Amino acid sequence: MSSLFSLTSLSSSCSSIGWSCSSWYLQQTGFLPNGQTRIKTHSKTKCFTKATLSFSDPILVKAARGEPVSRPPAWMMRQAGRYMAVYRKLAEKHPSFRERSETTDLIVEISLQPWKAFHPDGVIIFSDILTPLPAFGVPFDIEEVRGPVIQSPIRSEEGLKALHPIDFEKLHFVGESLRILRQEVGEGAAVLGFVGAPWTIATYIVEGGTTRTYTTIKSMCHTAPHVLRALLSHLTQAISDYVVYQVESGAQCVQIFDSWGGQLPPDMWDQWSKPYIEEIVVAVKKKCPQTPLVLYINGNGGFLERMKGTGVDVIGLDWTVDMADGRRRLGNDISIQGNVDPAYLFSPLPALTDEIQRVARCAGQKGHILNLGHGVLVGTPEDAVAHFFDVARTLEYDTLSENISHERSKVVV
Numbered sequence: 001m002s003s004l005f006s007l008t009s010l011s012s013s014c015s016s017i018g019w020s021c022s023s024w025y026l027q028q029t030g031f032l033p034n035g036q037t038r039i040k041t042h043s044k045t046k047c048f049t050k051a052t053l054s055f056s057d058p059i060l061v062k063a064a065r066g067e068p069v070s071r072p073p074a075w076m077m078r079q080a081g082r083y084m085a086v087y088r089k090l091a092e093k094h095p096s097f098r099e100r101s102e103t104t105d106l107i108v109e110i111s112l113q114p115w116k117a118f119h120p121d122g123v124i125i126f127s128d129i130l131t132p133l134p135a136f137g138v139p140f141d142i143e144e145v146r147g148p149v150i151q152s153p154i155r156s157e158e159g160l161k162a163l164h165p166i167d168f169e170k171l172h173f174v175g176e177s178l179r180i181l182r183q184e185v186g187e188g189a190a191v192l193g194f195v196g197a198p199w200t201i202a203t204y205i206v207e208g209g210t211t212r213t214y215t216t217i218k219s220m221c222h223t224a225p226h227v228l229r230a231l232l233s234h235l236t237q238a239i240s241d242y243v244v245y246q247v248e249s250g251a252q253c254v255q256i257f258d259s260w261g262g263q264l265p266p267d268m269w270d271q272w273s274k275p276y277i278e279e280i281v282v283a284v285k286k287k288c289p290q291t292p293l294v295l296y297i298n299g300n301g302g303f304l305e306r307m308k309g310t311g312v313d314v315i316g317l318d319w320t321v322d323m324a325d326g327r328r329r330l331g332n333d334i335s336i337q338g339n340v341d342p343a344y345l346f347s348p349l350p351a352l353t354d355e356i357q358r359v360a361r362c363a364g365q366k367g368h369i370l371n372l373g374h375g376v377l378v379g380t381p382e383d384a385v386a387h388f389f390d391v392a393r394t395l396e397y398d399t400l401s402e403n404i405s406h407e408r409s410k411v412v413v
Helices: 024-029 059-064 083-095 097-102 105-119 168-187 198-207 214-224 225-249 265-273 272-286 306-309 323-330 342-346 349-363 382-394 401-410
Strands: 122-124 141-143 147-149 191-196 253-257 294-295 312-315 336-339 368-372
Touching: 024 214, 059 191, 059 253, 059 368, 083 105, 097 105, 097 382, 105 122, 105 168, 105 382, 168 191, 168 214, 168 225, 191 198, 191 225, 191 265, 198 214, 198 225, 214 225, 214 265, 225 253, 225 272, 265 272, 265 306, 272 294, 306 312, 306 323, 323 349, 336 342, 342 349, 342 382, 349 368, 349 382
Parallel strands: 122 191, 191 253, 253 294, 294 312, 312 336, 336 368
Antiparallel strands: 141 147
């Protein structure tokens, strides 16, 4: 466990909430003083039922709902991946990303790699936002240099004919993996699912893969709006069903990535992304009312208030938004996630410690999930990731009422 650094050196702009070092995390995370863990693993099963797992909600789920917790839970976007030596070794044996992300045993093994190494409060399934595409009629490949490639982009009414309702038989590996992860993780962490937002998924389907300009799909907003609306509506239904499928398979919290929503002007996002996310939230809440939903947009500084209007439970902030400013803009009636700059993990550990503590203090007394403001970068030192979680476990909210009142007085609801 890393040593603690004095909070008095932190920015005074966020100094109204106090922190203290405590052994509380030892009980909450299952760590024992000798470094061992009381987390138990279970044999793999074919199905998941509430009767199988009757644990209380993990700290991450409680924080996502805005319920009182003793510290901010922590996980990292892209926490399983190439920065880990164990992942790179596995990838040498299984060089195809599609194989790694669509084979149950490999999904589970990769998803658990950071859990075994760092014990984050959230274990996210190793998958991709494009994984469900073939299940509703859009085949794709992943090429070494180009990345995802869709050979038959949808840009016309004729192209829409290929779409069909989502077939979960073609996504059995997702459901199986989530069920196994719930068994393996047990009470130790929340199992997280994720999906891409309709607009973001549509960018790949229309552009035929990745793009830097988004000119084709942005032009469609004006040249073929009826086609784009039909595509987005189909994606909305498929993604809604996919979220419910993940929850029924064991996901306790689901993140919606509108990764390329930030490529739209805010008024265009209001028209071409927000309504479809709202539909997903309504549909999921109707069937899974207790499951928190997180919304993340890359480059979301101009979208925070609009994101809140979608009805999600948690807004993920990227690192370009000041956490204190984000909390003021969003208010205390919604949870927030983030937002340490991933580049801080390349800094000296004391600087990383200070930034973690600053971000957490600025986020307030509750409703905060500590995370990065983007995914873990390739080449990130594993020691820095371990330090991130070590520091996160030492944080404890100060319950001094005067500090809480002072912080709330600064928030503009």
